[in-house]
Amino acid sequence: MIDQMTESLARIRFVLVETTHSGNIGAVARAMKTMGLSRLDLVAPRQRPDAEALARASGADDLLARAGVHENLTDALAGCRLVVGASARLRSIEWPLLEPPECAERLLAEAGEGEVALMLGRESSGLTNDELARCHFLVHIPTNPDFSSLNVAAAAQVLAYEIRRAARAVAGERLTETPRDLATAEAMEGFYAHLTETLVRIGFSDPEQSRTLTRRLRRLFNRAQPDRVELNILRGILSAAQGRKTPERFARPDEAPQPD
Structure with a gap:
């Protein structure tokens, strides 16, 4: 599934139309590379990628080097089975409109069969109506209506x-944490006994009147689900509170001896 995701992402091209500032081209390349996208096409850019573009690309130099530069939009969209145009404003002429998540899902689905394009327009005026007429859909990023200005690289x-996100969902890819070595039930019972003993010894609780406190503390630590190392740290703190010292030769909390 991961290989299929990579192949689909490789078929999605970002087409920038008459970009004014070369730095924005570099920033878009960076935005694309961080998300696994690699196909960048430029239509009549006012400035070709230069030192500023390389600086803004921040390591996405390879995307700039491979970027197609076209004199017209027809060449840039050649071979695409689906074209989506990004617009900062809603137009009086009605185009089929997509939210960003829907746009992503459509592009990804069609990319499984062939080339697709996401088209972004000029920094100052976006895409013209004639350019939007080449699109199957229009995507609009809902922004604060009182300040809707969105830089082309930010939109990208x-x-x-x-x-x-859509590609990861299709591939079943999720963030994973390193498995935790949770403290066992026996270890937790030893900790609770140690905690109760310490609270009594330091005068914080009365053994005859501490049942409610004990239950609340159990709830607290059961919710936390400490791992083995964390539990050793807690027991080390309890030992210190009782006046017992942990030998300095134990460099890590998980190496400290367990009090009885």
Whole structure:
């Protein structure tokens, strides 16, 4: 599934139309590469990728080097079975409109069969109506209506993330944590006995009137589900509170001896 995801992402091209600032081209390349996208096409850029573009790319130099540069939109969209245009404003002429997550899902689904394109327009005015007429769908990023200005690279990052998120969902990819070595039930009971003893010894609780306190503390630590090392740290703290010292030769908390 991961290989299939990579292949689908490779068929999604970001097409930038008449970009004014080369730095934005570099920033878009960076946004794409962080999300596993690699196909960048430029239509009549006012400035070719230069030193500023390389600086803003921050390591996505390979995308800039491979970027296609076209004189017209027809060449840039050649071979695409689906074209989605990004627009910062809703137009008076109605186009089929997608939210970013829906846009990502459609692009990814069609990319499984062939080339697709996501088109972003000029920094100052976006895409023209004639350019949008080439699109099957329009994607709009809902922004604060009182301040809706979104830089082209920022828009690219939002859409690239949504594509990555959709691809990971299809592939069943999830963030995973290193498995924790949770403290066993016996170890927790030893800790609770040690805790009760310590609270009594330091004068914090009365053994005859501490049942409610003990239950609440059990609930607290059961919710936390400490692992073996964390439990050793807690017991070390209890030992210190009782006036027992942990030998300095134990460099790590998990190496400290367990009090009885």
